[in-house]
C-alpha cells in the first residue's frame with residue numbers, strides 16, 4: 749500500500765509530459781537562431797536558454813518555458829509551440 753501511494757505521488761510530480769518535452773524543442777529553435785549570431789541580444793538569449801535548460805533538468809518545466817520565452821524575446825524571435 750505504501751509503495752502504491754509513493755507511485756501516485758511520483759506520478760503527480762511528472763507535470764505534463766508534453767510540457768516537459770517541449771523545453772528541448774524550444775531550446776533547439778533558439779540555438780538555431782542564435783548559433784550564427786554574435787549580437788548582444790542573441791548572446792543574452794543563449795544565456796537565458798542555458799538557464800532554462802538547468803530549470804528543465806530540475807523538473808521546473810513551466811519556469812524553463814518562461815525563461816525560453818524570455819530568451820526568444822531577447823533574440824527578437826518567436827518560438828513555435830507544439831500544437
Ligand SMILES: [Cu+2]
Nearest residue numbers: 768771804809
Ligand atoms: Cu522541460
